Each structure stands twice: as C-alpha cells, then as structure tokens.
Amino acid sequence: MDRQNVLTALEKALTDVLERPVTGLTGDVKLFDDLHLDSTTMLEMLMALEDSIGLVVDPEDLDADDFVSVDTFTDFVLASRLGQVTA
Amino acid sequence: MTRPAQLLHELLDQAAERSPHSVALSTQGGSLTYGELAEASVRMAGRLHVEGLKRGDRMVVTASDGLGIALLVYAASRLGIVFSVLHEQVRGGPLEHVVKDCEPELLVSDDPEVAHTAIRHHLTFLRIEELVRAALDPRTVSAPLPENPGTLTVDPVSLIYTSGTTSLPKAVVSTHQQVLFSATAIQACLDYRADDVVYCPLPLSFDYGLYQVYLSALSGARLHLGTVAEAGPPLLRSLEAAGATVLPGVPSVADRLAWLLRRGTGRLGRLRLLTNTGAALSDSTMSALRDALPQLRIQVMYGLTECKRTAIMPPDGDLTHPGSCGIPLPGTEVFVIGDDGERLPAGEIGQFVVRGPNVMAGYWRRPELTAERFPRTGGLFPELRTGDYGWQDKDGYLYFSGRRDDLYKERGFRLSATEVEAAATRVDGVTSAAVLPPEGRRTAILAVVADITADEVREGMRDHIEPFKIPRRCVRLDALPTNGNGKVDRKKLAALVEQTPATSVITEALQARLAH
Structure with a gap:
C-alpha cells in the first residue's frame, strides 16, 4: 500500500464519518483545525479504515502526534500492520 | 477541626494546609502541588486586583488551558469576582452575546479574535499564557490583595452559559454556597481518595470538568488534565501513562475506552472508578468495560446545570436497578x-x-x-x-x-433545536430551518430551505454558533412540511429526509481552507 492508496481510503473514510463528500485532501490538511474532527470522529475514522483497508489498531501505539495532519496520519497508517479487509 | 469552606478558594487553601506537598494538578508536561497551586492562585489574584477587578465584577475566560482556568477560578474567588468559563470554540457572534449579556470587566484568552471582541467592547483583555507564566513564577512579586473583599457565601461566584428553549444561551448563576454544597455532596457519593489520580478527558469549560478541580481539592487527589488530542484515540495509553484510577466521563469517552480495550491486552489495572454524565451510557459499553476491567466500578449520574447534579447511582447500582x-x-x-x-x-x-x-x-x-x-x-x-x-x-x-421541549443531547452537549435553527436562518440565503434531534444511532439532522448548498449553510453557521452545535448532516428541501397549526411536522420531515440522499459537494469555503 502506498501513500496514494492511503489517501484515497482516508477520503472515503472521512466522507462516511463526516456525512459529506471529502475530496482533494493534501498532506498539510490539519485533522482538528481544517477538517474539524473531534475525538469521537477521529475514532470513527479509525473504525472505517479497519473495515476498508484492514488497519490493525493497537491501542498502545496510538499517539496524539499521529493525528495532527493528513501527512502524520498517513505515516502512521503506512507504519501500521494491515490485516483482513471486512468490507 | 477546620470550619467548612465558606468561599470556593477555601477548598484549595484547606487542601494546601492539609497536604502542601501532594500533587494537585498534572499534565503531560509537568505538575503542581497543592501548596504551589494555592500560592500561584494568590499571585494570579494579585494580578487581577492590579487590573482593577473587584468584588462583583465579571470575568470571562475562553481557553483550553485547564491549569490556567483552575488558577483563574480560584483567583476570582479570592477577590469576589464572578467568573464564566466558555468553551474554547466560543468566538464571534456567540461571544458577543455573552459579553453583552454579563458585561464583564475582563476577557481572558489566547485568541487574537477574542482580543478584537474585547477592544470593540472596551474591555480589558489579558492573555492566559502570559497570566499563567507570571503566576507560576515564584519570583513574581505578588501585589497585595485587598484585606477582605467582604465576599459572602451567598454571593455569586460563577455564571454557566447553557442552551435553553430560547434562541440564545442564558447564564445559570451559582453562589459559593451552592457550588460548595454540590461539590461536597458529589464527593460524598463518589468518594475520591487522597491517593487517586483523576484523569479528566473533559475540557474545564464543561462544568463536570471544572467540578473535578473541586472534587480533587476536597479529597486531596491528583487531577490529571488530558488534552483533547490525548483523550482521543490515544485515551487508553494516556490513562496508563498518567496512572489513572478515576475517569470522569461522558458516553463518548466510555464508548471510546470500550472500543480501545476490545483491541488491547487488558491493561489499566489501576482504574477503579468510571463516572458518567451527559447522557445515558449504553449497556453494551458498560458490559464491555466490566469484562475488560474486572476491578472497575461504574457510577452513572444525572443532572442539569440548574442544580449541577440531581442524582448519582451507588457504585455498580445499574446492575440492580438497570435503566x-x-x-x-x-x-x-x-x-x-x-x-x-x-x-x-x-x-x-x-x-x-x-x-x-x-x-x-x-x-x-x-x-x-x-x-x-x-x-x-x-x-x-x-x-x-x-x-x-x-x-x-x-x-x-x-x-x-x-x-x-426542544432540548437534546449530542456528544455530551446540551443543545437547543431553537438555537440551532435560529443560527441557520441567520445565514444569508436560508429561508427556513428545522432540526431533527438525534434518534438511536442517527445524529441530529438540519433541514433547510435555502438557495445555497447544504455545506455553505453549515459553514455560514460557524459565524453564529459554536461549531460543536452544528449538526453534522444538513439536507436541503424545497419546503418544510407543516402540520395544521403551521408548525414544522417533525414526523413528516423525518420521512422526507430519509428519502433525500446525501448529495452535497465540497464547498469553496472548505476547499479554500484545505488549500492553505
């Protein structure tokens, strides 16, 4: 999986979570300030990615610094284990 | 025996006298003992006094810095000032409303936009970061406080703005006596202990968040303030790192913890108590938490700002009195x-x-x-x-x-459909608006008749109400269905919304921000 795949999956996840189309994301977009995600919607985003790309979430690995921007979050996904896709 | 506290800051002074070297507040960056917190709040009071604030004046704080809020609250109490802590998202129109309503002498924030509001209304503006830095510095020469401001236990100490059945929020006034009674009664039910570490994932602008400061002072516990980011997806790790024994929460916090525990390896052996307010906790979350954390006790609660707390369940009482x-x-x-x-x-x-x-x-x-x-x-x-x-x-x-009435709860916030609808109709291009409160798993939906897109409506509303009050989903309709007496028929509206697919496009406003 490369950055572009992650970005596409992220756009789809955010579209579901925010209940409106999210397209054209770039790496410097801030999750809190620009997309207005909060702690609940951040978690919903993780859930959506578990289903779509099989992201394996290890609660011990989640760090606030990974949830700053699209870039930091993409790095986190690329460094994570990917398991089975359920949807 | 010391006499019971008459004024709010006496909670802190008594804790500082009992155990000056115990940690009172901590964050990921550092910590303060009860002795240090008490001294810093005296220096903070000295600063407010120099700025000309006196008994009966109002002070409005809008910030996310929990330590700063705690210091300002106790400093205000020392001088007899009435404080109001607003959610950090309160800006623009909503802030103007508060300023006109309570006519404060002082606005405290770190946001330049708030500074502009202060200038427009000829108010003193102080940056919280600068205030906190000076208050924490032992070299700061403390300005002498007035001998005795003469504050009575029946005098007001706080204003809490809350949404009601009116289009604009109104402030619930609490006296020192009322806050002290409520905090003491809550502590009698929850029984925080001196060796507890209370992990607060809630902003202190949320009144149950602020009450954690008082409950910790009453019990001598350490209060750890988590940031929004730390209490988000990293919640489990943050609790572990802080050594949390108590977690005061709202349903979204408990749901998040249950979700994380399902993917974790059964840690958090020290977490002994979870409390819940804001809305009812789901059975599935409670049983998931109990399965993962056998030592955990749960206390569900119910209340409203007008009396702070109404009822508290004995530990695990939900098992014998479900619902x-x-x-x-x-x-x-x-x-x-x-x-x-x-x-x-x-x-x-x-x-x-x-x-x-x-x-x-x-x-x-x-x-x-x-x-x-x-x-x-x-x-x-x-x-x-x-x-x-x-x-x-x-x-x-x-x-x-x-x-x-039209009040509903979403993500722990008490929201007023009237207020949300009023904000929507203030957006240029919106003719009428109606809110469908959340139902089951569905979040609140805003239905509008407008000649702009649904996303433009949501963006435009940001000028009039706080972002957390704006429904996530907005649909545009040709007309709002009404019943015989001309009121919006929410049943017909719900059916109509069901048939409307979510077909909004990303707006120019959002795109412009994304491009930066």
Missing part, C-alpha cells in the same frame, strides 16, 4: 409532578422537581424565566422545575424518560 440514573444527592429531594403541578405517586411519569441547597440561584438578569423554572412554594421556598420527565420507584431511584 435508573441514580438516587437524589444526600441532603436533597427529587419528586415527580403531573401537568397540574401535583405530586405523583411512585411509578408514574411526570416532571422531575428538585429541592435542596444544590438548586442554583437562577438565570442571570432573566427574572421571568427564573420565576418560571425556579418557582417558590408558598412564595418562600425555591425549587427547580427541571423540564426533564421520568418516574421514581418506591426506593427513590429515578428513571429518566425524556424532555418535552
């Missing part, structure tokens, strides 16, 4: 009345009425509304008509069933 939101605070009573105002017997649904020292003073400068919600029996004894409906069993346990 109940607890029993009234010690020293208070709750009864149920019918539409005619008469008390109803156990088991019958009616309006909850609260009596006791936890019932707050009323609404700031709203005598009619205060008289309506805080009527006096026989013209003498105040009680609170909560507007919440439910029933009480023979043992006094309360069961909440809903409200009959």
